[in-house]
Each structure stands twice: as structure tokens, then as C-alpha cells.
Amino acid sequence: MARLSLNTRENMRNKRMAALFTYWTHITNVCVWFFELVHNILKKNYTTISLQAQLYVLDFFRNRQIVHRLVYESDATSLDNLRMSRHAFTKLCTMLQTIGGLRGSKYLCIDEQVAMFLHILAHHVKNRVIKFQFLRSGQTVSRYFHNVLHSIICLHRELLKRPEPIHANSIDERWKWFKNCLGVLDGTYISVRVPVSDKPRYRNQKGHIATNVLGVCSQDMQFIYVLPGWEGSAADSRVLRNALRRRNGLNVPNDILILIKSFFNMKHSAQRNVIERCFGVLKNRWVILRSPSFYPIKTQNRIIMACCLLHNFIRREMPNDPYDNVVDEPMEEFNQAEEYSGSISTIEPTDEWSEWRNNLAEQMYNEWRNR
Secondary structure (H helix, E strand, O other): OOOOOHHHHHHHHHHHHHHHHHHHHHHHHHHHHHHHHHHHHHHHHHHHHHHHHHHHHHHHHHHHHHHHHHHHOOHHHHHHHHOOOHHHHHHHHHHHHHOOOOOOOOOOOHHHHHHHHHHHHHHOOOHHHHHHHOOOOHHHHHHHHHHHHHHHHOOHHHHOOOOOOOOOOOOOOOOOOOOOEEEEEEEEEEEOOOOHHHHHHHEOOOOOEEEEEEEEEOOOOOEEEEEEEEEOOOOHHHHHHHHHHOOOOOOOOOOOEEEEEEEEOOOOOOOOOHHHHHHHHHHHHOHHHOOOOOOOHHHHHHHHHHHHHHHHHHHHHOOOOOOOOOOOOOOOOEEEEEEOOOOOOOOOOOHHHHHHHHHHHHHHHHHHHOO
């Protein structure tokens, strides 16, 4: 084999060197492109994270401004929007957190959750209105509404009034006749929305679709016992009988009286009917109780209970309740007291009760005539 010339070998070596240089140049370019890609990705992620953080801060302060405008700006705006003062609102949020188990989240503080809930009860607005007013999604509004509702129901042991019998030495002209009386009992109708198949059961005597709510209130217009959920067609006696017999129901000791509305008249009396005024203040305060809502019937019953609990809370924390004088009509029918032996298990009249009632009416009349 002939040996290659020096020039040929030199040319081949140059070609190999050029090919090797081109190869390593491509490798270098690929590495540079790769590192540039990683740098761009990291830079883009950092920018995105920074932008998200900025948007979160802006959204947080924007929503805090909304809550401040509705609640913390003044007591007047707080009463108008949430039906309670700023001090009462703050204490309610604390109770819901410490006792009711309500928890805030990264995006929604407890006071904003409670403000949304109270605003719905006070003005009966739908979720789509709240989501635009508070700049939240409809799902968020619905979820936190039910969370706050559950927490308020958990406060029933704290907010329901503990009954205190009328003392024998009472000098109150309205209550001195009813020694050992726990409070006043009555029922009211609250409109509800039910499926078509259930409307006959919920239609009351006036033809309205409603639930029959039994309530017992104290002398200072705080609820002692509330039983929502009965159909509007149910008679008051049936609801009362169920309240007396059910577990954890209305339990009255044997030496205690309970006033039941509208049995006999005292025309000379100008006192107010406490339970009717209590229901009147309740409905005037919470607009959601004046018309049917679109929640399921079980949720509507829980809302009624929550409104009664919040009513008690407001009356405790606000001595000057602006809704106290909304319902201020003199009552035409006086109260009747019924005496029971043992825990109450029947609501049928007896000769003993009729005699006690007649004697009481005579004593009241004689005192009025001798003035």
C-alpha cells in the first residue's frame, strides 16, 4: 500500500480537527441553551410566585376594607348591616371561635365569615348577592354560611336563657300573681319553602306554607326553649304535647307554673304580651324569617333556631336594643297560668286548674277595683 503524502495527511488531520471542533461547538451550544432554559423557568416561576403574593395581599386588604365598612366603621353601620354593635359582634366572633369551634382560613378570617352570615339573616339576600358584595365565590359563601350556622347552634347551652321562677315576694305588677312562673309560652308561624309534595302538610289555616314554631320566653324577652320544625297544619296542642314528651324537651317541675297565652281576658290590664313581643322583635330583626328562603327545610329550621339564639345574645350584650320598641302594642288578652303535678305530661284542662284560674281572676279584679 502506497504511503500518503505529507500534504494529504496534513489535510486529513485538519479535517478531523475541524469536525471535532464543530462537534464540541454543538455540545457547548446545547449546554448553553439548556442552562438558559432552566434560568428562564426559574425566573418565570419566581415572577409568578411574586405576582401571586402581591395579588393575595391586595385581595386580603380589599376584603378587610369591605368588612371594616360593614362592621367596624361605626355602631350605626354595624347595627344596620348586622343587627348588633361592634362590641357585641367582636364578642360573638370570640365565642364562635372558642366555644363553637369556628375556624378561620388563609383567605377568610372569622369576622368576615360571621359578617356574611349575619348580613344574610338580617337582609335575606341570596348567595349571588353576597358573592358580589364580599367579592367571594358562591361556593365560598355557601360553605362558610353553613360553618357559621353550625357553630351558632353549638352555642345553644350558652345562649338559651336559664329559667328563673317568679319569687313569692315579687312586687312586679305584671308578674306578682304568677308565683314560680318560668315564662310565657306561645307558637308562631314562619314561612318556609318546601317541595310540592310536602305543601299540604305545611299549609296552615290561613293557607300559607309555614312551619309552626313553639317558643317559651322569660320575663325579659329571652328565649328559654324553642322547638322549630313542625308542619303548619299541626295544631298548637299537638306541638306542645310533643315538646313535653320528647327527649330533652320542655321539662317543667311539679311546683312551677308556665303561662299559656290567650285563655282569659283582663281588659283593665295595659301590660304587653311578652311572648308576642318577643316573636315580633325576632321577625323584625331578622328579615329572613319574614319570607320563605331557598334553603332545604332542615336548614331553614336550623336558621330559625340560630335567629332565636342570636336574639338572646343581642339582648344580653346590648342593654339598649333598638328593636325592643318595634312591637309595642297593648295586649287585649291576659295570660293564664297552668299548674301541674309532677313533670308536665298533659295539656288537658282540669277542674283544679279551672278553680285556680277563677280564683286568680277574682283576686286580680278585686285589687283593681279597690285602688
